[in-house]
Amino acid sequence: MNAAPTEHDIAARRRRARFRSWHRGMREADLILGGFADRHMGALSEAELDAYEALLDIPDADLLRWVTGEAQVPAGEDTALFRRIVAHARRNTSEID
Numbered sequence: 001m002n003a004a005p006t007e008h009d010i011a012a013r014r015r016r017a018r019f020r021s022w023h024r025g026m027r028e029a030d031l032i033l034g035g036f037a038d039r040h041m042g043a044l045s046e047a048e049l050d051a052y053e054a055l056l057d058i059p060d061a062d063l064l065r066w067v068t069g070e071a072q073v074p075a076g077e078d079t080a081l082f083r084r085i086v087a088h089a090r091r092n093t094s095e096i097d
Contacts, residue, residue: 010049014041017053026060032067032089039088044081051081 005013021033023074033056044052048072055063065071067086 005046010046013049013053014044016043016047017056020056024056024060026064028064029060031092032063032085035092036085036088040084050080051079055082055085 016093018034018037021032021037021041024030024033037052041052062071066073066077066082067089073082
């Protein structure tokens with residue numbers, strides 16, 4: 001029987017996910033996920049954190065094609081969380097223009 005994770009456990013996961021968001025390999029992916037993590041990581045539920053950690057395992061090239069609309073997002077990845085990340089990225093891009 002697994003014990004429920006403590007707030008300390010969740011905080012550690014959030015720190016690791018935020019670090020991974022900024023250290024992906026492609027600067028564009030770093031900016032998309034790192035910017036989202038900086039702004040929203042603390043508010044993610046445990047289930048959303050699970051989903052976010054799964055997104056971190058997606059190759060940068062695939063992620064970028066999905067975010068830019070160059071490729072269709074697979075049904076299993078087209079989640080509310082992913083749409084929030086895309087919306088965040090587009091808002092931040094439009095602020096730069």
